Amino acid sequence: MSDPLIIAVPKGRILAEAAPLLAAAGIEPEAAFTDEGSRALRFATSNPGIDLIRVRAFDVATFVAHGAAHLGIVGSDVLAEFDYSELYAPVDLGIGHCRISVAEPAAMAEHDDPRGWSHVRIATKYPHTTQAYFAARGVQAECVKLNGAMELAPTLGLAPRIVDLVSSGRTLKENGLVEVAVIAEVTSRLVVNRAAFKTRPELMPLVEAFRRAVDAKVAA
Numbered sequence: 001m002s003d004p005l006i007i008a009v010p011k012g013r014i015l016a017e018a019a020p021l022l023a024a025a026g027i028e029p030e031a032a033f034t035d036e037g038s039r040a041l042r043f044a045t046s047n048p049g050i051d052l053i054r055v056r057a058f059d060v061a062t063f064v065a066h067g068a069a070h071l072g073i074v075g076s077d078v079l080a081e082f083d084y085s086e087l088y089a090p091v092d093l094g095i096g097h098c099r100i101s102v103a104e105p106a107a108m109a110e111h112d113d114p115r116g117w118s119h120v121r122i123a124t125k126y127p128h129t130t131q132a133y134f135a136a137r138g139v140q141a142e143c144v145k146l147n148g149a150m151e152l153a154p155t156l157g158l159a160p161r162i163v164d165l166v167s168s169g170r171t172l173k174e175n176g177l178v179e180v181a182v183i184a185e186v187t188s189r190l191v192v193n194r195a196a197f198k199t200r201p202e203l204m205p206l207v208e209a210f211r212r213a214v215d216a217k218v219a220a
């Protein structure tokens with residue numbers, strides 16, 4: 001028998017939305033998987049041919065692209081930032097809905113015209129996405145890379161604008177910022193390592209099981 005298939009799932013907010021989809025696709029992980037207190041990183045499932053690993057959202061793409069995991073669940077924000085050619089993203093899972101946007105202090109937005117920008121300094125976790133977005137508009141973007149709490153950057157003078165994920169808008173509001181442009185809508189995708197897809201025949205029915213689980217959720 002070949003080694004188990006490894007599915008990489010991000011810890012954090014996606015995990016709660018992903019768990020019912022995994023169950024609907026016939027993957028029942030051991031209880032520790034959804035226990036935030038557990039320090040384990042690899043988990044058995046009801047299927048002896050499938051194990052789950054719980055990693056940081058950005059690392060899901062890295063594990064799958066390098067073939068260390070065969071399948072993964074990852075936000076389209078992460079996929080766009082890395083643009084790994086080894087990843088095939090066949091199913092939009094319809095979870096993790098948000099958008100990636102440009103934001104700035106409310107007072108600045110009152111007399112700011114994005115059409116007049118020629119050079120911008122941006123604090124973000126997404127420097128490639130940011131540069132590509134602005135370059136397509138003829139604007140040079142200088143990025144300051146942060147891993148979180150981007151919203152602090154404008155008031156502390158690190159960068160006047162940020163590019164970050166927005167869902168309810170509450171984080172921006174509570175930090176005195178407003179959204180001035182939407183770069184892209186974001187949902188989580190099922191990703192597969194392209195080489196593994198050719199060599200592991202069990203992957204195709206698994207991808208189809210996820211597709212059916214998403215269709216059933218949409219129809220419900």
Ligand SMILES: Nc1ncnc2c1ncn2[C@@H]1O[C@H](COP(=O)(O)OP(=O)(O)OP(=O)(O)O)[C@@H](O)[C@H]1O
Nearest residue numbers: 012013014056057075076077078096097098165167
């Ligand atoms: N507010 C949100 N609403 C909906 N989906 C979100 C939201 N924020 C993030 N996401 C999605 O969830 C993924 C993981 O985000 P999360 O905030 O849990 O990670 P993180 O805290 O940045 O991760 P880490 O702690 O590993 O750095 C994102 O890549 C995105 O696709």
Ligand SMILES: O=P(O)(O)OC[C@H]1O[C@H](OP(=O)(O)OP(=O)(O)O)[C@H](O)[C@@H]1O
Nearest residue numbers: 148149164165166167168169170171172
């Ligand atoms: O528009 P909202 O509904 O307020 O959501 C947006 C926030 O959600 C994400 O952060 P998260 O809560 O995952 O925390 P993080 O800073 O640890 O990534 C994102 O980075 C924003 O800060």
